[in-house]
Amino acid sequence: MNVGVIVFPGSNCDHDCRHVFQDVLGQSVRMIWHKETSLAGIDAVILPGGFSYGDYLRTGAIARFSPVMGAVKAFAKDGGAVIGICNGFQILLEAGLLPGAMLRNRSLHFICKDVHVKVENAATAFTEACESGQVLKIPVAHADGNYYTDPVTLAAMQANAQIVLRYCTPEGKVTPEANPNGSLDNIAGIINPEGNVLGMMPHPERCAEDVLGNRDGKLIFLSLLKAMKVKV
Amino acid sequence: MSLVITKELIAQHNLTDDEFKKIVEILGREPNLTELGMFSVMWSEHCSYKSSRVHLKKLPTTGPRVIQGPGENAGVVDIGDGLCVVFKMESHNHPSFIEPYQGAATGVGGILRDVFTMGARPIALLDSLRFGGLDTAKNRHIVKGVVAGIAGYGNCMGVPTVGGEVVFNDIYSLNPLVNAFCLGVAQKDKIFLGTAAGVGNPVIYFGSKTGRDGIHGATMASDSFDDQSEKKRPTVQVGDPFQEKLLLEACLELMAGDLLVGIQDMGAAGLTSSSCEMASRAGNGIDLDLTHVPRREPGMTPYELMLSESQERMLMVAKAGKEEECIRICKKWDLDVAVVGKVTGDGILRVFDQGKVVAEIPAKSLADDGPRYERPYSPPGYQDMLTNLNYDALPDVKDANAALLALLESPTIASKRWVYEQYDHMVRTNTMVRPGSDAAVVRIKGTNKAVAMTVDCNSRYCLLNPYEGARLAVAEAARNLACSGAEPIGLTDCLNFGNPERPDIMWQFVMAIEGMKDACEHFKIPIVSGNVSFYNETNGLSIYPTPMLGMVGLIESVDQTMTQWFREDGDDIILLGA
């Protein structure tokens, strides 16, 4: 599979995403500079974490206008798989590829720690290697992960099973205490109605190898490979 | 503009009469204001190490693994596989007291630049912090600001802050310590130095524009300064980590090509220090034309341009003919860039503005011929009392449980989770041992190795006995590494002390150096970089002597990595050591 990792000015998990796909999963990766306008030959697109444009103004607000985003939108419209992680998720929201917006964390602080998320929908291209209801331990690292959307949109997302990951306790209970940032309905990750665009705040690329002590995140990438019928 | 250099002006520049005489001798004439400013920053304690250099020389700085010892932007140690680690520690104490967030943030920015100018990609930060007690709003404000500032800068840069130290003691209330350590990895044969070799090579400025930030001696009078000076010249520098991230990527891209002769960041004393140090190391001179320096504000004088401490700026010397390629790469990363001069063979740093020579100084005199002092030292009057404390006179602990709980509750011992959860300590996906253990462990991708890092110093020990305190700090750091499965391979330091013109402070400093020296020789751990921060005192009250150490260890095989916690029920617990 050919994975395209978009590099915005200020992206800083771009190398981490490349490492996972290339060195851990043996796929071929192209780093795509934000000024490029073609995604020819790419099978899946990753918008990595980081601080595109310093997170100035609002997270993702400036990156969404990068030249490459036109190609990303067209790619998504054609059904191409797109994953936005952390800042990538924020960019997808600002670009309108996913509904909603991010507010500052409830604590106002940047938070970096392991959290638990529950796989609410295991029938997506990004979760099919998981069991339904499975609890994954994945780290978050962000200051603006407090997801918000209006009640109508939220109801529609719930009805369509678009809420893929929710913050939960290690036992899988979705409680306010398990919510690290104040996110609406404990939302940690969502997909678009068509099911080909995923945005998630936790960083699966940070826990996909034994040497880092945790492999839960690898399931997200294995799901994608499975959906794309790639053998690993 | 001709201006009489008055005694007052000299004093405002923190130069002594003798130092001024030496300047006149070097130049064969009186300096103009710009030149006076340049000498004053380069001959300041901060840049010239005038009080510490004679003692720092005693430290062991060589070893089979050492590729670059002190004197460059950072130290370099071989870790095999054709790779090396590049590391250094730096203080940003005073700025962090004035404006905690920006002071700490720009401290992190500075230490990162020190490491990536050498050609290394930074892969880990650690921070060592000293604050006054949490019972005052002022101290809490400083703690919050400093931690947020470190987080703000390091997180945005995508360099994980993997460990550190926080100690609370009221002695630091008016003088908190913010010491930041950074480590990067580079290919052994791809180390870049700050040298302006090759007469005729172009000198290129890149990064942010120059503003009136942090200009030394802001209160000074001169015909171009008016009543509004104070307002116009903020001494607080604001960091822009986004800009620095672009600078980092641009630097590494520049270095990957065969384009550069030398490169140096503009830290303290900005354009002055970077240009004269690079020239001096190569035995060359530089013609620098300020006309082309990118600036943020109109009307800046040569004095201001040469002394500005605006952040996120660099100076590189390119191979002749490669300037277009350098400019292209800088522009790709949206950086300001301009050819501002060329290397000359006459050893003179000659500064032009609008076609006129505004400063003309032998580069070596500025960079290396600053004063050296063997300051007198003697123990403080209270030292005997401290040495002869009678510990037996302390009352016995009656309720050990209560005592333990009280200890665990004290902020210095309590969990530092509130601090390190604000730091991204996992980005770059190398962090094997996160904050919370004896040392942080970070794997080196592409090898089976890892490096362990720790920062340590118990300043109370150092007050009681600076020699033993420093020795113990080295031993503690080495133990923390050993317990993580690593063999210590190098050390950096950040020596925080009071006013060196006071014999008792100088004594603490000299004793601490002796202690570090003996311990390093004993363990055969070389000191490859470091920093001295003097004048950490307010209203005559000095901080405890705080020689902070940052030690780096090598783990040959990642599966040898150890953590400090108990793992399983029923495991045996063994007490080792005397």
Place this chain on the structure above:
Amino acid sequence: MKAKIHVTLKQGILDPQGKAIEHALDSLGFKNAANVRVGKYMEVDVQETDKAKADAQVKQMCEKLLANTIIEEYRYELV
């Protein structure tokens, strides 16, 4: 012309920063401070002498970039 732009969170959207400031003011003894809302204030020089044109431009800047209308509202004046 200079545009003075205010971007604030929409009514009904929780403002964590405002809440934190309110709390801090309270603990500093400002007991009668309430309903703190925090927004952004931006100044932009628009090199345009025709007021109607400038107005249209600033509106566009706000819609496209300066505000996220899912959560924020904006207003501006031109001087």
Place this chain on the structure above:
Amino acid sequence: MKAKIHVTLKQGILDPQGKAIEHALDSLGFKNAANVRVGKYMEVDVQETDKAKADAQVKQMCEKLLANTIIEEYRYELV
């Protein structure tokens, strides 16, 4: 009374946000937008009917908490 408070960076202090926004506006085609400066805008309800008292309080809030007077300046109005 409601206090409307503007906190802005002092002249000469680097405004990285403003710079980034200016750059973004430029690449969005707003070529005539310049000198973007970003500050904060806050609204605080002050439960106090005496205007002079309210004024003194808001000034104190700004000095103590809302503005960082080392790098920022503030102004406010009471309505």
